[in-house]
Amino acid sequence: MNDRRRINGPASGTQPVVFENKSKALGRPQRSRKPNELRKIFLQTGLVPAAAGSAYLELETPSSTRSFIPTTSTIKLSCAIQGPKPLPRNSSFSPNLQLSASIKFAPFATRQRHGYLRDNVERDLGSHLENALNGVIIPDRYPKSALDVTVMVLEGEEDCLWNEEHGQERGISGVGLMNVLAESINVAVAALIDAKVDCLDLLSSGVAARAADSETDLLDPCPSEHEALACACVVGYLPARNEVVEVWSKMAAGKGREQVAEDLVDAAIKAARGSHKILTEVIKESLKHSIKTKHSANTKTTNDVEMKT
Amino acid sequence: MATTTIPGQVLGKLSTHLPGAGTHVNETDIYASLAGNVITTTATTKSGKPTVSVSNTTTTHNAGLPQVSSIVLGRVLRVQQRQLIASILTVDPPPSLITPYASNTDDEVQFQAILRREDVRAFEKDKVNMNEMFRVGDIVKASVISLGDERSYYISTAGNEFGVIIARSEVGNPMVPASWKEMKDTVTGKGETRKVAKPT
Numbered sequence: 276m277n278d279r280r281r282i283n284g285p286a287s288g289t290q291p292v293v294f295e296n297k298s299k300a301l302g303r304p305q306r307s308r309k310p311n312e313l314r315k316i317f318l319q320t321g322l323v324p325a326a327a328g329s330a331y332l333e334l335e336t337p338s339s340t341r342s343f344i345p346t347t348s349t350i351k352l353s354c355a356i357q358g359p360k361p362l363p364r365n366s367s368f369s370p371n372l373q374l375s376a377s378i379k380f381a382p383f384a385t386r387q388r389h390g391y392l393r394d395n396v397e398r399d400l401g402s403h404l405e406n407a408l409n410g411v412i413i414p415d416r417y418p419k420s421a422l423d424v425t426v427m428v429l430e431g432e433e434d435c436l437w438n439e440e441h442g443q444e445r446g447i448s449g450v451g452l453m454n455v456l457a458e459s460i461n462v463a464v465a466a467l468i469d470a471k472v473d474c475l476d477l478l479s480s481g482v483a484a485r486a487a488d489s490e491t492d493l494l495d496p497c498p499s500e501h502e503a504l505a506c507a508c509v510v511g512y513l514p515a516r517n518e519v520v521e522v523w524s525k526m527a528a529g530k531g532r533e534q535v536a537e538d539l540v541d542a543a544i545k546a547a548r549g550s551h552k553i554l555t556e557v558i559k560e561s562l563k564h565s566i567k568t569k570h571s572a573n574t575k576t577t578n579d580v581e582m583k584t
Numbered sequence: 585m586a587t588t589t590i591p592g593q594v595l596g597k598l599s600t601h602l603p604g605a606g607t608h609v610n611e612t613d614i615y616a617s618l619a620g621n622v623i624t625t626t627a628t629t630k631s632g633k634p635t636v637s638v639s640n641t642t643t644t645h646n647a648g649l650p651q652v653s654s655i656v657l658g659r660v661l662r663v664q665q666r667q668l669i670a671s672i673l674t675v676d677p678p679p680s681l682i683t684p685y686a687s688n689t690d691d692e693v694q695f696q697a698i699l700r701r702e703d704v705r706a707f708e709k710d711k712v713n714m715n716e717m718f719r720v721g722d723i724v725k726a727s728v729i730s731l732g733d734e735r736s737y738y739i740s741t742a743g744n745e746f747g748v749i750i751a752r753s754e755v756g757n758p759m760v761p762a763s764w765k766e767m768k769d770t771v772t773g774k775g776e777t778r779k780v781a782k783p784t
Contacts, residue, residue, distance in 0.1 A: 359649060361695050361735075368734035413608055413617060417649055418731060419695075468591065473617040475608060476592035515592035516610065558590050558619050566588075566621075 306493070306500045313481075313495040313549045318462065320469040320561045326355035328470025332462040348385070348499070350455060351430040354462040356470040359420035366421075371414035376405035376424040378459055384431040400456050403523060407460050407511035410520030411478040412467065422472065426459045434498045446487050446503030447525045450496060453509040456523065457482045460511050461550050468558050476513040477554050478520065481546025483508055483539050492542035494549070506532075508539040512547035519544070589616040595636045604637025650675050650695065650728045650737050657749075658697050658739065660722045663714050667700045670724060672737065696736040699726065703740035704779055717779040723750035725781050747781035 308314070315335040323329035334350045362373060378400040380389040393401075408424060432451035460480035467474055484496035484507035498504060506526030510519050524539060526532055589595065595607060595614045603609050604625070606618040616622070620638045627634050650656055650672055657677055658670030671694035702709045704717055718724065726739035726746050741747050744764070751759050751767055753776055759767040761780045768775050 364735075366734070419734065420649060468619050471618055471620075473606070473608070474591040475610075475615070475617065477590060513592070515594075515615065555590060559588065562588050562590075562619050 303502065304500050306497065308495075310491050310493050311545065313546060314497070316458075316461075316550065316553050318465055318553060318557045320465050320557065321565075322353065323355045326357060326466075326470075327359075328356040328466045328468070328472070330354050330462045330465035330469060332458055332465070334458065348433050348451075349430055350428075350432050350458050352426055352428055352455075352458055352462045354424065354426045354459070354466040356422065356424055356463075356466045356472070358422040358470075359417045359472070360422075362419060362421050368419065370418045372412060372417035373421045374405060374409055374412060374414070374424065375421065376408055376426070376463065377401040378404055378426045378428060378455070380428045380431055384428045385433055396452065400452060400459065403456055403521065404459050404463060407478065407480070407521035408463060408467070410511065410518075411464065411474050411476060411513065413473040413475060416473045424463050424466070426463060428455060428459075431455050432498065446501075446505055447507060447527065449525060450482070450484055450498040450504050450507045453482050453507055453523065453525070454495070454498075456480070457509045457546075457550075460521070461554060465554060465557060469561065476515045477551055477558070478511055478513055479547045479551035479554055480509060480511045480521070481543050481548070481550055483542035483546055485535070485539065492538060494542060494546040506535060506539060508536070508543045510540055510543040510547055512544050512551075514548060514551050587622045588620065589622050589638055590619045591615070591617050595622060595638075600633060602633050602635040604635040606638030607636060650697075650731075652728055652730065654728050656697065656726055656728055656737075656739060658724050658726060660718050660720050660724060661696075663718050663720060665701075665714060667698050668714055668718055669736070670697045670699060670726075670739070671695070672697050673723070697726070697728075697739045698732065698736040699724070699739050699741060703729065703738070703742060706742040716777045718748065719751065719776075719778075721752060722748045722778070725749050741779055741781075744782040745784070747779040749781045749783075751776075751778060 317333040318330065320328070320330045322331045332352045336349045359372060362369065377393070378397050379393065380397060382388050404424070404426065432454045434448050434451045457480040460478060464478045481494065482496060483492050483494050484504045485492060486501050487503040487505045496504060496507065506524065508522065508524035511521030512519055519540070522540065524536060526535065593616045595601070595616055598609060598612050598614060601614055603614045606616065606620060607614050608617045614636060616638050618638045623637050623639050625635045654676050656675050657673045659673055660668055660670050662669040673694060701712050701714055704712045724741060724747065726741045728737055729740045730738040732738045748767065753759050753769040753774065755769070755772065757769045757771040759769050759776065761783055762768040762775060764780055765777055766775045767778045767780055
């Protein structure tokens, strides 16, 4: 008590502050969209000036009016394309374009922090993305060159609410990752078009799922809005050719699952068609913009004047 | 105003059109494979079909890969007895762009090219001395003669319009062409030998 150099606490002691766990009381957010309605997408190309092509994608944030902390997570992705560039020194001759795609979660992307090294989940998603993009580029147009597609996940969707300890006890897990993959494909295609890489079509991707004890196909499911999802499927789809280049599905074993799988793929294609509309609009808009800026740049530059000698 | 297109759109049928750059063919239809303006060029022969293509020149950044007979600008990286190594700065450049590309310094992302001694000029090939023709840092205009091996493209400067277009002298001053084999320092007036490209 006599020590004046110390800052002493109050003599009577204090009570620690306890916050009411409101979101638990609020309960699970409910899906307010129709079963066939996608979340709104923000997509823009050409954001990274140093890259040959780039794009940024963001899904709408669910409105949580009653809680300060957002109860659900959303998806924010940026994608950059490097190349076509020379093959690395140690690689052998290849008459085709060598595509390498990778997905990296930012350390802060999910509530569970990610390290700087690529973990298994990221490698798995990256190979799915590479597989899908290999189905849309025309590799023989670019002999002896490499193309790097890098998707950075700035915010990734999670399977559970933030205050739930470990995901859902019932149903499947990893639907959040499926959403991340689907939107990664969409953002990578927008960046590929921005990089002016020859593509067969506008590859687009969508997710469909079914809640447990339900027969309705939900397009673009938000996993935190459902207590349990029984099955889910993501497809990469080429609309002009009506071709599927990538399928990834998860479902529990059971009777009649072939029919369910077929219905789910059809529903996921519907979701992909929805994102295709957005991709088309975004690319047309960026095309209009680039033509406009080109015109203004042309009028600004001064022409060389012939020297009088 | 030209019509714009996006990949996956049908531009025409194979029976009426020929596929050009930026397009691909699936079964009997010609599809766009790039986003850009649709350009239809009329047939060169009377019985030929018009060619439909998509221009990707809305940006100057990514003009495409070097192909055989395309004209490239390269920076000389290394001069050896039998060949020189250059990095390709740009492919098929419009004349107004030559100067900005010459200041491009990023060699990491550029494709490499080899200019062999026998491809430097079309005459007296055996008397070529590489060190009298090029110096490290010169900007060379050349044509691609082969896609080459896994590392490099092969280029040639045979022809009047090919050779060094931008160079600096030993002391570092810019030089101007004096003859087909000499460039002069703009400050000191001292000449240096080069394989000079004919100024246009």
